[in-house]
Amino acid sequence: MRRWRKFGSAAWRVVAVWAVSTLTMLVLAGILPDFKLQSAGGDSATRIAVTAALGAGAFGLLSVLVWPLLVRALLLVPALVLGLLAFFLNGSLLLLALRLNPEGRGEVGAETAVVVAAVMSAVASATGGALAVRDDDAYRRRLYRLADRRRRRGGQAGAGAAHPGTVFIQLDGVGHDVLFAAVVRGLMPTLGRWLGEGATEATHRLTPWRTDWSSQTGASQLGILHGSNHDVPAFRWYEKDTGEVMVSNRPSSAVELQRRAVERTGDGGLLTLDGASRGNLFSGGAEQLALVLSVAARRGRENRSRAGYFAYFSDPANAVRTALSFVAEVCREIAESVRARVEHRRPRVGRGGLYPFIRAFATVVERDVVVAAVIGDMLAGRTAVYADLVAYDEVAHHSGPCGKDTDKVLRRLDRSLALLEQVAEHAPRAYRIVVLSDHGQSPGETFRARYGLTLGDLVRAGCGLPVPRRAQRTHSGAEARAAVRAALRRPVEEGADERRPARRAEPVVLASGNLGLVSFPDVPHRMTRQEIDRRHPALLATLANHPGVGFLLVRDAERGGVVLGARGAEVYLDEDPADLGPLADFGPEALEAVRRTDGFPHTADIMVNSWYDPGEGEVLAFEEQIGSHGGLGGAQSHPFLLSPLTLPDPAADGRPLVGAEQIHRVLRDWLGEDAGPEIPVAAPTAHAAEPFIPADESPSGATESTAFAAVDHARQDKTR
Incomplete structure (x- = not known):
């Protein structure tokens, strides 16, 4: 009887989805003039209904049987292009379904077919997902069946299944205080439950940590995944020995940074043992990769991911829902930008051009694909998975770290975590979910908005060089922009401030949030304070005394690194000063952070940190961002680490966690891996700059996508 009930429940869901699809086709035929389900002479209502039922059934069968094959054939095209092709492929399946209709009726224009197919796929997926979620037994059976099939086929869980995996x-960019406030305000109920908010018992602990001086994803994630962020002084910097500008989110730079870290530490990274890296700048040594910027070359068939784009796009409804959500997010951003202008909000930066599309990619496409990939990794029983969700960071750069825009993003991120928690209950092994951030964000208007000139203009004035009458916007680089270009397989663009100067005697001025770097390319070594004064006597004084500058770091020929402030303030780093001078407002850890950067081989001739208001927590970004990070000052230096209570307390000794390299050691200890050189090293080759987004070779992609749709329905955060 139980077996018959299961069969009846499954049959009922199939019939219900078929009926809803038939009704949808009838409604669309009545609304759209180019879509007809009857002959030219007219038919009875019964015959029209039969035609619709047969057409809906044929379309459903083609979606199940043919769609995965089409997606597999197109996996080598960029991810965004695949998402757009989903519409046209879906429309082609509808045209084929109507031609196969034995009633011989039904015709639709090519353009209308795309619309009809998209609507029918979305409605069918929503109906099937709703029925599966309402039937808990069916939902669990579906996940267990998928997990069991993966175990039998790949054996990834194998002997390691007795030990828990870690996700x-x-x-990205969510500071400790922002997360804590979001939990208290009820914006993130899943994390609130984990931390014991309300009547629940805590299952996780929240631990703050402090970044290095370079508080940005390139330095932090490199340190977390590969154990070393040595010689990463900023998001972008000029290297005199090669004459090149390194940019953390440029594929060629990411490849080189990862190579250097592997060479320095002697091991492949945090994820070398059965790991997966999703949506990151660096691989962490994982073999399973998707949307990873530093992937050096196209990977062979044996290394293709089983949880990449195929698992997500094998269901046409996934592509349709994501595309519709993408369009809705673009419209939402345009409306919010217009509202900010009408209400004369301050501070404010430009949000036009391609930004609405970049925001939509970060908050919809990247999130959906990365979360789907992590679900596949968990159901495959992989040992360690590291994934980066960049949505908050991208929105906070343009809307500010706190506000309605970022509140919406935090709610959606919490739902993604709730979804992963549900999947963990059905994975072939127990999973510990660790949530962390790489840095925070500090609010404040831009340097250009307050003073009418850029840092580059100020440097040129101090050097006695001509200054443009109108300040030019400084190129702003964010993680989501790099993810978009990685998905399109295009190199990260170079702004005007990243090109070599027209004359080698002129300075190269780069910006990384509220951290600025000034280098003189015609001098092969790091210039000393004395050399700078001889060449440009007014430069250091001009910078140090400007009200928008907090402090400078330069190198003294006799006494080593020195921090300069307004009115002649000096702090020599090698002399353990009793008075921190201009560093005092930045906290007691600032001295050690600056001292560490001073020892990097590629530290700029002049390092410039912006003004900081400790009362309001505001900084002045040298880029066009009203939520920024990259230097010292405020929340940008204070990310978080949220870990299960079953793991050792990372701050049990009472000492604060400082630096991404220490976070790497904590995570490695949790994974129980040997940090020695015996771990296999998979260093990327430096010549290949184009990342490869791998394909899924699983033959059960359609089953996976159905499970994703059922679980995804519980998120309730899709905009249809």
């Missing part, structure tokens, strides 16, 4: 979810 690391990086909420």
Whole structure:
């Protein structure tokens, strides 16, 4: 009887989805003039209904049987292009379904077919997902069946299934205080439950940590995944020995940075043992990769991911829902930008051009694909997964770290975590979910908005060089922009401030949030304070005394690194000063952070940190961002680490966690891996700059996508 009840429940869901699809086709035929389900002479209502039922059934069968094959054939095209092709492929399946209709009726224009197919796929997926979620037994059976099939086929869980796996979810740019406030305000109920808010018992602990001086994803994630962020002084910097500008989110730079870290530490990274890296700048040594910027070359068939784009796009409804959500997010951003202008909000930066599309990619496409990939990794029983969700960071750069825009993003991120928690209950092994961030964000208007000139203009004035009458916007680089270009397989663009100067005697001025770097390319070594004064006597004084500058770091020929402030303030780093001078407002850890950067081989001739208001927590970004990070000052230096209570307390000794390299050691200890050189090294080759987004070779992609749709329905955060 139980077996018959299961069969009846499954049959009922199939019939219900078929009926809803038939009704949808009838409604669309009545609304759209180019879509007809009857002959030219007219038919009875019964015959029209039969035609619709047969057409809906044929379309459903083609979607199940043919669609996965089409997606597999097109996996080598960029991810965004695949998402757009989903519409046209879906429309082609509808045209084929109507031609196969034995009633011989039904015709639709090519353009209308795309619309009809998209609507029918979305409605069918929503109906099937709703029925599966309402039937808990069916929902569990579906996940267990998928997990069991993966175990039998790949054996990834194998002997390691007795030990729990670990999923690391990086909420890019979410500071400790922002997360805590969001939990208290009820914006993130899943994390609130984990932390014991309300009547629940805590299952996780929240631990703050402090970044290095370079508080940005390139330095932090490199340190977390590969154990070393040595010689990463900023998001972008000029290297005199090669004459090149390194940019953390440029594929060629990411490849080189990862190579250097592997060479320095002697091991492949945090994820070398059966790991997966999703949506990151660096691989962490994982073999399973998707949307990873530093992937050096196209990977062979044996290394293709089983949880990449195929698992997500094998269901046409996934592509349709994501595309519709993408369009809705673009419209939402345009409306919010217009509202900010009408209400004369301050501070404010430009949000036009391609930004609405970049925001939509970060908050919809990247999130959906990365979360789907992590689900596949968990159901495959992989040992360690590290994934980066960049949505908050991208929105906070343009809307500010706190506000309605970022509140919406935090709610959606919490739902993604709730979804992963549900999947963990059905994975072939127990999973510990660790949530962390790589840095925070500090609010404040831009340097250009307050003073009418850029840092580059100020440097040129101090050097006695001509200054443009009108300040030019400084190129702003964010993680989501790099993810978009990685998905399109295009190199990260170079702004005007990243090109070599027209004359080698002129300075190269680069910006990384509220951290600025000034280098003189015609001098092969790091210039000393005395050399700078001889060449440009007014430059250091001009910078140090400007009200928008907090402090400078330069190198003294006799006494080593020195921090300069307004009115002649000096702090020599090698002399353990009793008075921190201009560093005092930045906290007691600032001295050690600056001292560490001073020892890097590629530290700029002049390092410039912006003004900081400790009362309001505001900084002045040298880029066009009203939520910024990259230097010292405020919340940008204070990310978080949220870990299960079953793991050792990372701050049990009472000492604060400082630096991304220390976070790497904590995570490695949790994974129980040997940090020695015996771990296999998979260093990327430096010549290949184009990342490869791998394909899924699983033959059960359609089953996976159905499970994703059922679980995804519980998120309730899709905009249809």
